[in-house]
Amino acid sequence: MEFLQQLVNGVSLGSIYALIALGYTMVYGIVKLINFAHGDVFMVGAFIGFYSITILDLGFFPSLLISMVTCAILGVLIERIAYKPLRNATRIAALITAIGVSLLIEYGMIYVRGAQPEAYPGNLIPATSIDFLGVKVSSQSLLILGTSLVLMILLQFIVHKTKIGKAMRAVSHDMDAARLMGINVNNTISATFAIGSALAGAAGVAFGMYYTKIEPLMGIIPGLKAFVAAVLGGIGIIPGAMVGGLLLGVIESLVSAAGFSLWRDGVAFVVLILILIFRPAGLFGKNVREKV
């Protein structure tokens, strides 16, 4: 039963990773950029959620919505100001800029509101838990899992059934050909950033609910781990990010259950190095032959 319990915890944690990983993977799929600032968008999302709950006295879902919208705007701003001028620059320049944006958001946040942590209010939803086959599932875990599932299904719908989703798939396949076909590449990329950042914002609120403690540097480690999840599933592949996130969450929970909780953060990176060595294209990726 202990094993099942850890599995449930792992899935809740993993769904948060999956939400962040989706943003990474979508952005990487379309502009081939590791958006290091993504973890900090997640942090901003957690804070927006916190302030709308405590100051505006809103419930969980309105706060979630506000957080998602604000993060989407932030994501588009980051893309337009920092990344768009570098679209044809070298990869290193883009990566360094992403690191710069990440540091700017983190320390800008500390500068604006100080480095002290905040505690999410615990009475947001009734704290009941359901016993299912001897496993205790808290209402929070259920809410987080449910929210992520709905968002992921929504994302699948957007990507596969709408016009903008079609444009996103076209641009990630071949940017120049898409432009020739009359697709507005800049708007499509902005839309990708908006959707990815909105998901990160939702993940931020979910994270705050689950762990209760939020602080300005909280985005770094979950951000990196979500990136690991994206690589695990095959970067640029949307179902891969979901599976990778859930898998990573479960692996972490099992490692802490086995009594190595201090090594938990290390495991994600061991997984990363192993996957990069043995299957660099990820679980869902196809090997691409290099052409000269």
Next chain:
Amino acid sequence: MNILKGAKGFWSSIVLAVVFGIVMQFLITGEIINFFYVNTLYFIGINIILAASLHLIIGITGQFSIGHAGFLAVGAYASAIITMKLELPFSLGLLAGGVAAAIAGLIIGIPTLRLKGDYLAIATLGFGEIVRIIFLNIEYVGGASGMTVTQLTTWPWLFGSILLTLLVIRNFTNSTHGRACISVRENEIAADAMGINTTYYKVIAFAIGAFFAGVAGALYAHNFFIIQPTNFGFLKSFDILIFVVLGGLGSLSGAVLSAILLTIVSTYLQSYPELRMIIYSLVLIIMMLYRPQGIMGTRELTSFFKFGKSGKGGVNDDSKQPVA
């Protein structure tokens, strides 16, 4: 004749550097410059070694490694164990720090250097984090509370290490091996086609870079009184990366120059840590937007003194393409 001329410049610069070192030694022992400036000087020195070592990996060989603080940590802890736990002399600790980091470089380099670009960057980042977490969990070296180290770093050791690092890296860059590394940077597939063992050179450059980062780690540990795993997080890696990128990828003097400049700037902004990071990140973004090749580009300081006379195809050749 050309060789003699080059050698003359080489020896005169060494003599100049040694004179500078001796003068500084007198200034420090005579207490003409106060403790604050001496401390800043030590920081600058350690950062110069770090910047130069990463320059060899990123600037010369073109392998994007962002886990350099991992090697710094390995060197720091290895040397601290030698001097504190085994009570052996500092010189041995310095060497052990370098060798341990080089071995770590080989262990991580051989499997991961098959990766390219972003994947390599992420793998090295993961390596840096793993090193930090390992030290966090080993009780022998103090775990999270860290390890106390007596101050053994002195100016002659520091200066000797800087000189050695710069000499080895400069000469390596100008050797057959260095040129092979540059060819890997410019185009790996083409280098492979020309019969260069690209994996070998990548690993060699990685190990040498790691060695000097380890030496810097030893100096860092014995200057700081205490070493903790949190000192070696990836913010530290980014700091080193910023030296190299801001100075100009592929320019040793650029890396050294920006290490000096940025250390001075961050020392003066020490009392405003948030503001310091904000300025730092803004400089980084604006630099990448408007001058992505860095302060120096791929040029060296010496090339400014030889107007139009730089040799064709060498490291000082201005006609080269910027680093990918």
